[in-house]
Amino acid sequence: MVQFRGILDLVLRKVLRNILSKYMALVKCNECGKAVSNVAPTCPNCGNPIQPILIEQTAKMWKGPVLIAWLVLIAGIFLFLTTNEQGKEIVKFAMYLGFFGIVVFKVIIWWNHK
Ligand SMILES: [Zn+2]
Numbered sequence: 001m002v003q004f005r006g007i008l009d010l011v012l013r014k015v016l017r018n019i020l021s022k023y024m025a026l027v028k029c030n031e032c033g034k035a036v037s038n039v040a041p042t043c044p045n046c047g048n049p050i051q052p053i054l055i056e057q058t059a060k061m062w063k064g065p066v067l068i069a070w071l072v073l074i075a076g077i078f079l080f081l082t083t084n085e086q087g088k089e090i091v092k093f094a095m096y097l098g099f100f101g102i103v104v105f106k107v108i109i110w111w112n113h114k
Contacts, residue, residue, distance in 0.1 A: 062109045069101030 026035040031048035040050050076095035083091055 062105055062112065066102060066105045066109070069098050069105060071098075073098030073102065 025038045027038045027050065028034070029036050029043040029046065029048055029050070032043065032046040034043065034045045036043045036045070036050055038050065042049050072094055076091050076098055079091045080088055080095065
């Protein structure tokens, strides 16, 4: 019974180590060359970052179109309230354009967000 537990313990430890090694592996530090866990944020020996530093960013080029779309929509609402019946049809088109512009560019920003 004691022997069986010993074997079970050994097998379990081996399985556990196998699973863990898939996620936690030793990598060489780029700076000092020492073996470091790949889940460590920095090298404990020299402090060199092991994990790539992630910077959240959205392309500025897509923020401009969103701003323009908002301005078109806001201007559209303002004009809609002040213009006559004939003007309302044209302004309505601008409002739809502004609204869809915001939605489309927001989706593009979401898609390109790193
Ligand atoms: Zn290092």
